[in-house]
Amino acid sequence: MSSTSSPANKATLKAGLSVKGVSKEFQSRGRTVQALDDIALSLPAGKVGVLLGPSGCGKSTLLRMVAGLEQPSAGSIRLNDRIVDQPGRDRGMVFQDYTSFPWLSVRENVAYGLKINGDRNALNEGTVDYFIRAVGLEKFAEAYPHQLSGGMRQRVAIARTLANYPELLLMDEPFGALDPETRWQMQDLLLDVVRKERTTVLVVSHDIEEALYLGDTVFFLSRHPGRLKETIGTGFKAALPPGDREAFLQSDDYRRLELHIRRLMRDEGRQAA
Numbered sequence: 423m424s425s426t427s428s429p430a431n432k433a434t435l436k437a438g439l440s441v442k443g444v445s446k447e448f449q450s451r452g453r454t455v456q457a458l459d460d461i462a463l464s465l466p467a468g469k470v471g472v473l474l475g476p477s478g479c480g481k482s483t484l485l486r487m488v489a490g491l492e493q494p495s496a497g498s499i500r501l502n503d504r505i506v507d508q509p510g511r512d513r514g515m516v517f518q519d520y521t522s523f524p525w526l527s528v529r530e531n532v533a534y535g536l537k538i539n540g541d542r543n544a545l546n547e548g549t550v551d552y553f554i555r556a557v558g559l560e561k562f563a564e565a566y567p568h569q570l571s572g573g574m575r576q577r578v579a580i581a582r583t584l585a586n587y588p589e590l591l592l593m594d595e596p597f598g599a600l601d602p603e604t605r606w607q608m609q610d611l612l613l614d615v616v617r618k619e620r621t622t623v624l625v626v627s628h629d630i631e632e633a634l635y636l637g638d639t640v641f642f643l644s645r646h647p648g649r650l651k652e653t654i655g656t657g658f659k660a661a662l663p664p665g666d667r668e669a670f671l672q673s674d675d676y677r678r679l680e681l682h683i684r685r686l687m688r689d690e691g692r693q694a695a
């Protein structure tokens with residue numbers, strides 16, 4: 423990980439993300455499916471929020487609405503005091519399946535978003551090289567995606583998205599397809615980069631450990647319809663050595679919260695049954 427500072431720390435602290443009274447209904451085979459009901463949450467700028475909950479509780483739907491890819495049936499979403507009603511450059515999205523272009527090198531992949539957004543300096547090396555270094559791929563800058571592992575391809579996707587300096591980084595189970603060791607590395611790398619850039623991040627996860635490790639706040643959703651059941655803060659991490667996974671996993675607070683969320687999950691499962 424490079425200690426070089428970012429060429430343009432554009433993500434200055436602002437109002438953050440605000441979701442108010444958001445509901446979402448889908449029409450499916452002549453029936454109305456209520457995916458989300460009256461969701462209200464806020465995520466301060468520069469913080470990491472995690473959407474956690476049982477399968478089908480509406481995590482991806484909420485993330486897609488924040489991305490502007492879906493419209494709420496009711497309620498409103500604001501990012502840094504601007505209404506979100508369509509996709510925009512202020513938000514960047516990373517999906518589980520590695521969305522790099524196979525015919526472009528790592529460097530060209532990272533520069534791609536900047537080029538289509540009309541940033542003439544994209545190939546001036548600065549921003550592109552900075553983010554390639556930030557995700558530890560400097561030795562692979564000229565390699566093509568098929569020459570990289572899954573974790574490395576996901577690093578390309580993260581570098582490409584961050585190179586656009588999104589005010590909000592949206593991630594839908596970004597590390598779900600990775601082996602446990604790579605997953606840990608990627609979580610640390612993500613925290614390192616977004617803390618340095620002060621990017622606000624909203625992540626969808628299925629995994630309790632990941633949610634508590636990444637999140638400053640964990641939003642637990644219940645299902646049918648998806649409602650915000652609990653907002654869980656992870657302030658206990660401030661007292662732990664940064665990046666020390668063992669200290670985190672062994673802390674009483676982690677164990678207590680992990681058990682608590684496991685119970686929330688189990689209750690959801692019982693209700694579904």
Ligand SMILES: Nc1ncnc2c1ncn2[C@@H]1O[C@H](COP(=O)(O)OP(=O)(O)OP(=O)(O)O)[C@@H](O)[C@H]1O
Binds near residue numbers: 450456457482483484
């Ligand atoms: N385009 C759509 N049309 C109809 N129903 C939909 C659509 N998209 C999502 N749904 C429904 O909305 C609900 C929430 O789905 P969503 O994918 O957001 O949940 P999720 O929590 O992300 O699930 P998972 O963890 O399994 O990915 C589900 O009942 C799903 O079937």
